[in-house]
Amino acid sequence: MTDRSRLRCNALADRVMSAEDAASFIAPGDHLGMSGFTGSGHPKAVPAALVRRVTDAAERGERFAVSVWTGSSTAPELDGALAAVDGIDLRMPYQSDPVTRAKINAGLLDYVDVHLSHVARMVSDGFFGHLDAALIEVAGIAADGALIPSSSVGNNVTWIDVADRVILEVNSWQPGELEGMHDIYHGTALPGHRTPIQILGPSDRIGVPYLRCPLEKIIAIVPTHDADYSLPSRPADGDSELIAGHVVDFLTHEVRRGRLPATLPPLQSGVGNITNAVLAGLDGGPFPPLTAYTEVIQDGMLQLLRSGAMSVASATGFSLSEDGFAELHADIAGYHDRIILRPQEISNHPEVIRRLGCLAMNGMLEADIYGNVNSTHIMGSSMQNGIGGSGDFARNAYLAMFLSPSTARNGAISCIVPMASHVDHTEHDVHVIVTEQGIADLRGLPPRRRAQQIIDHCAHPDYRPALQDYLDRATVTGPGRHTPHLLDEALSWHVRYLREGTMRPH
């Protein structure tokens, strides 16, 4: 059962057990810190066994639910399966699972949406209470007990550090060549003892390749051989390619104006179709060699590394399609020294992002005419996924760009609205907005001029006249002309959508 090449520590041989036995260490009400970041490196077997415990308890008429803390999103077999049986009390800091989302928005599951760089320190500082157990996937255990991290690092350093007990899944599906790709920094400390994070470039290493855990804390080791969760690969659509084109043009222009070095600062890029298209656009662009200091390696970034357009990428995990994982595994030796996986506290650390001057590109749900961005809440109330690392990067980036098609739901929703129904990134933190219509460069502009840029360049033509009308009337009759709003109309577009299924004016 046990792959000796993956479990090389004799002192731990007696902890090997089935997922069912390991799951028996988990009690109702526990706070569990799990590995996993955007579908990579999450535990696969013990959560399934935990689901069986939850359903068994339910059959006995007992409630069995736990708090699930992770790196970010996981996979259907973890988030989805546990949420489906109402096995989650509280979830943080990020999710993107449809079942979990439905439970959150039905009010059946508490969700705390946290900046990804803040999680580790808030837990270490005691803000979320006690962590009962850590459930961590690793790629292997070295002879001396050092843990070879899996395909994501996430908050694993912190979970292992603060949990009472640690359950490990050793996943032999993960390539053994992951060993050495990580840079695990154990130097974060409580206030009063913190020192500078000495990263001066994306390729800098400040830690060690292994996670460390006192052996006596490890109560169970479960061998697995299960694939990471892969996202379906969708070809870039027309809007994504238009957005990508605008971004590449803009960056080219900024280099020409001398406001960006020709070797662009490190890229940060969220996940999804649009950012993959932007990355593809950069592959053919005039900028190599690029670097990335980002959260996840997605297909587009792997392609840049493969083509040589990118020299090195720092992240905390992968978010790949099935083809992407196959490509990574097929040539992992070639990627070994060009991808560095760090704890998300470091991959998303404001100190490093500010120092390196990242170019941040993130998606959004909607922006208002003044440049306030909603990344999380559909119609102000329902959670989509979460803020993730977008705030970590946007606040401290050299350039903070937000990208979205100008409409959604076949044009029934305008992604440019009079007032955002929720704000995750304030006007102070949004430099550039890009839709398939064009680009609004908001830097240095006061609110009404920001509004005019966004309406003229980003709004869909179908909605542009109504937005202009709102701005014009608000400027004349609103209670103040700095950021003119008509408060009894400001959210009327959302109200109309909720009532009529469209934001389109009559």
Add this chain to the structure above:
Amino acid sequence: MTDRSRLRCNALADRVMSAEDAASFIAPGDHLGMSGFTGSGHPKAVPAALVRRVTDAAERGERFAVSVWTGSSTAPELDGALAAVDGIDLRMPYQSDPVTRAKINAGLLDYVDVHLSHVARMVSDGFFGHLDAALIEVAGIAADGALIPSSSVGNNVTWIDVADRVILEVNSWQPGELEGMHDIYHGTALPGHRTPIQILGPSDRIGVPYLRCPLEKIIAIVPTHDADYSLPSRPADGDSELIAGHVVDFLTHEVRRGRLPATLPPLQSGVGNITNAVLAGLDGGPFPPLTAYTEVIQDGMLQLLRSGAMSVASATGFSLSEDGFAELHADIAGYHDRIILRPQEISNHPEVIRRLGCLAMNGMLEADIYGNVNSTHIMGSSMQNGIGGSGDFARNAYLAMFLSPSTARNGAISCIVPMASHVDHTEHDVHVIVTEQGIADLRGLPPRRRAQQIIDHCAHPDYRPALQDYLDRATVTGPGRHTPHLLDEALSWHVRYLREGTMRPH
């Protein structure tokens, strides 16, 4: 005319001239970078001469206006006088002047509200265009041409660095003993060349006590002897003392729970009555020796330094009453080694704030039931002052607290509302809200539980039932139960205030 003890550089003797002559170097349309932070260290004579040029031009039927970039707020004789004659095209990054505010909200003056730590880098990076001239108050000029900074540092390093030409006011009202109190860091650089800011504690020095400017850039030197702008000193009111009491109790509790060290992390505190009351409360509290890593030294902080309850304070300027300035000047030798004035890029640097784990205490205009905070916009449209450094500190602080009385305008405005009419600090960045009613500790809580905390502990009893009713109905009938809102009612409290002069329910 010239005080030789203040102007010790012979090579610059020929640049001494009247304020009128110096102002003649300023042209319509110029971008001017001025010294000044919350009423300390701003130029006093040349702006007045500039006002005369503006009014002379107006009499000739010509428009004369400039862009004014500063550290933060200045004084009536600068902001107020220039705004009154419509001499300002664009103002950034912060102001608190009633005349300027009125012009901004009448749509007659463009204002860009920027995180104070971001200004220097955005200007250096070229986001605001070219800086024509810097107008900087200094306390003196050393024999070798080194500039002895005045009572604030603000963005002076950057203004001198990027401006085409520099006009200095040498103010002999400023104590000569300011020499040596500053820590001027010239090490910030463009992305790709930045290194860690090596500050590990509030008293650390990483720079030199002087501003440096190539002598050939200095085109005018104007001797002055004028007081800084002092705020009227108001005795603490009952609400402020109640808020202060809640804060001190909370911090005491956190120390007892082991979530804060007994020697509190460095304090950051905004200006105003409430924070002065909190600082007074800490003076009698169980915590000495305190430190501060903050933006301004206000009366309350000076008192802590005087009493010995605070060992050292790092800031970028002063915000003092007339008595406060008198006290500072009377015992400046005693404060000399315990106050460090830094560029605001450093005093407010996210890297340092996160490392030190500051306790951030800032005022607010309103918070909504989910903990989104509005610091800037009255009824969503009119600018009050600006975000200042509150975002720099709140985002990266160990604990981010926002303080306000629960009502304003004799109870006609509830500072706790269903939805904030503008968001400067998102739910992700707000840990604790305090009103005279009590304290809401939002850490680790999902939205509906945050709302219950805020309604129960912070809202005024007159508004509590209506807020509870909103939350309850939104939870049942809203479009989603994660952050339940009724979008057609969410801003109705503000609309009612604008129509009827009160938010009180009928």
